[in-house]
Amino acid sequence: MQMITIAKYVALGGFLSACASIEGGERTGAERSVDAGIDSKSLTQLVAGVWVSPDGCDFWLIDDGFEGYLSDRLTPDGRPVCSGVAPPNTVVGPFREGSDIPDTL
Amino acid sequence: MARSFKDTLRMFASGFAAVAMSLALVAEAAQAQGHPPARTVVGEEYTPTIWIDPDGCEHWVMDDGFEGYMSPRRTRDGRPVCRRSQICGVIPSDQLFRTDKSDIDENGRNQLDNFFKTANAFGFLIYGHTDARASDEYNMALSDRRANAVADIARAAGVRVVDVKGFGERQPRASGNSPEALQQNRRVEIYCVR
Numbered sequence: 001m002q003m004i005t006i007a008k009y010v011a012l013g014g015f016l017s018a019c020a021s022i023e024g025g026e027r028t029g030a031e032r033s034v035d036a037g038i039d040s041k042s043l044t045q046l047v048a049g050v051w052v053s054p055d056g057c058d059f060w061l062i063d064d065g066f067e068g069y070l071s072d073r074l075t076p077d078g079r080p081v082c083s084g085v086a087p088p089n090t091v092v093g094p095f096r097e098g099s100d101i102p103d104t105l
Numbered sequence: 106m107a108r109s110f111k112d113t114l115r116m117f118a119s120g121f122a123a124v125a126m127s128l129a130l131v132a133e134a135a136q137a138q139g140h141p142p143a144r145t146v147v148g149e150e151y152t153p154t155i156w157i158d159p160d161g162c163e164h165w166v167m168d169d170g171f172e173g174y175m176s177p178r179r180t181r182d183g184r185p186v187c188r189r190s191q192i193c194g195v196i197p198s199d200q201l202f203r204t205d206k207s208d209i210d211e212n213g214r215n216q217l218d219n220f221f222k223t224a225n226a227f228g229f230l231i232y233g234h235t236d237a238r239a240s241d242e243y244n245m246a247l248s249d250r251r252a253n254a255v256a257d258i259a260r261a262a263g264v265r266v267v268d269v270k271g272f273g274e275r276q277p278r279a280s281g282n283s284p285e286a287l288q289q290n291r292r293v294e295i296y297c298v299r
Contacts, residue, residue: 069174069175072177073158076185078182078183078185082267083265084228084265085227
C-alpha cells in the first residue's frame with residue numbers, strides 16, 4: 001500500500017517536471033511575452049471568447065491549453081461593456097481555438 | 106490610577122503627533138527639492154507583450170510558464186488604449202444636424218437606418234461629441250441629445266444599442282481651433298460590438 005502511494009507521488013513529480021520543461025516553467029524577463037513549449041506561439045495570436053459575469057458584463061476569456069486569461073472588455077472611456085451577448089455565467093465564441101491541446105476541464 | 110494612565114496616553118498621543126509632523130516636514134522638504142530619495146528595488150523582470158482584442162483594444166499579457174496574466178492597457182485617466190479599427194463609423198455632425206439642434210431629417214434617417222441594418226454587428230455603442238465653442242455643460246447636454254437621436258434610429262431599425270453617451274467637447278478628435286479642427290470634433294462615433 002505504501003509502495004503504491006510512493007509510486008503515485010513519483011509519477012506525479014515526473015508529470016510536473018515534464019510539464020515544466022515543455023511549457024517552460026523556469027522563465028524570466030522577456031521570455032514571459034511568448035508562450036513556449038508544446039502549444040508555443042506568440043501571445044499576440046491568442047483567440048478570445050466572451051465570458052459574461054454574474055453582473056452581466058463582458059470579459060475576454062482565452063483558454064490557451066495550459067494558461068487561461070481573463071481581461072475586461074471596455075468602452076472607449078473605460079467603463080465595462082455589458083452587451084447582453086449571452087446570459088450571466090456563460091461563455092460564447094471561439095475561446096478554445098488558440099491551442100490544439102485537448103482541454104477536459 | 107486611571108487618570109494617570111489617561112494622561113500617559115495623552116502624552117503619548119501628542120508625542121506621536123509631533124513625530125508625525127516632523128516626518129511630514131522631512132517628506133515635504135525632500136519633495137521640494139524635486140528628488141525622491143534614491144532606493145534599491147528588489148524585484149524580478151516581467152516584460153509583457155500586447156494582445157489586441159476583437160474590439161481593437163490592447164491588453165498586457167504575460168506567460169510565466171504555467172500561469173498566464175492579462176489586464177487591459179489603459180491611459181492614466183482610465184481609458185483603454187485601442188487601435189483605430191475599433192470605430193465602426195464616424196458621422197460628421199454637420200451632415201446630420203443643424204447648429205445647436207438634435208433632430209435628424211428624413212435623408213439622415215434613411216442613411217442611418219441603412220447603416221445599422223447592413224453593419225452586421227451584434228450591437229452598437231453610440232457617442233456624441235461637439236466642438237469647444239459653447240460652455241462645457243451645454244455641449245455635454247447637446248452631444249447627449251444627438252447621440253440619443255442616433256440611438257433612437259438604431260432601435261427603430263431593430264438593432265441593439267449597448268451604450269449611448271455624450272462627451273461634449275471633452276474628447277476632441279483634432280487639436281487646435283481652426284475651422285477644420287472644430288468640424289472634425291463635431292461628430293457622432295459609432296462602435297460595433299460583434
